[in-house]
Amino acid sequence: MLDAIELLKSRRSVPANALAEPAPSAEELDTMLTIAARVPDHGKLAPWRFIVIEGPARAELGGRLAELMKASDPEAPAGKVEAVANFCGSALIVAVVSRAGPHVKIPEWEQELSAGAVCMNLSIAVNALGYGAQWLTGWAAYDPKAREVIGLQQNERIAGFIHIGTPTERWTDRPRPELSEVVTRWGA
Ligand SMILES: Cc1cc2nc3c(=O)[nH]c(=O)nc-3n(C[C@H](O)[C@H](O)[C@H](O)COP(=O)(O)O)c2cc1C
Numbered sequence: 001m002l003d004a005i006e007l008l009k010s011r012r013s014v015p016a017n018a019l020a021e022p023a024p025s026a027e028e029l030d031t032m033l034t035i036a037a038r039v040p041d042h043g044k045l046a047p048w049r050f051i052v053i054e055g056p057a058r059a060e061l062g063g064r065l066a067e068l069m070k071a072s073d074p075e076a077p078a079g080k081v082e083a084v085a086n087f088c089g090s091a092l093i094v095a096v097v098s099r100a101g102p103h104v105k106i107p108e109w110e111q112e113l114s115a116g117a118v119c120m121n122l123s124i125a126v127n128a129l130g131y132g133a134q135w136l137t138g139w140a141a142y143d144p145k146a147r148e149v150i151g152l153q154q155n156e157r158i159a160g161f162i163h164i165g166t167p168t169e170r171w172t173d174r175p176r177p178e179l180s181e182v183v184t185r186w187g188a
Pocket of ligand 1: 011012013014134135136137138159160174
């Protein structure tokens, strides 16, 4: 296992279509989800939940989403439909669902931030266990009928589909922001 600082300094996403089998074991997935759920959460509301899409359920969901896209837009380019069908092309997907809503004390924005933290913690845990991950949203996260097929309630939103698997190759990093561009010192 990588040292935590080395892991955090080197982690990067791997494209979902390069996240092949083997998928994490059931025990590893439990560890990942336990870590993902261990995030700051103002008010202890757990304003998020997980939907695991694994095994044959991936192809079934991909197929249903592709049918949906074709039905709603018969002119949809084949590439776009294929991309939706391949939505479940990675070894395992965890949909992180935000359940943020009005609350007497805790702003919705803070509940949404907690769901973002879940996505990130999950991605880090995946990498720490030697797998790769990519955080995606896309058409299926926003289309009303696709949301229904995925099993979302009216008040729920996809924070991210975290695609997980074994990277098929090493990926070079992308440019990262210069600290000088994103850091200021108050009063300086
Ligand atoms: C909320 C959210 C949604 C995203 N959705 C997509 C997406 O639909 N398609 C895509 O190519 N990248 C998407 N990304 C970007 C990738 O997850 C990721 O930033 C990119 O692959 C580089 O990742 P890295 O900085 O972890 O290496 C999304 C990122 C976030 C935070």
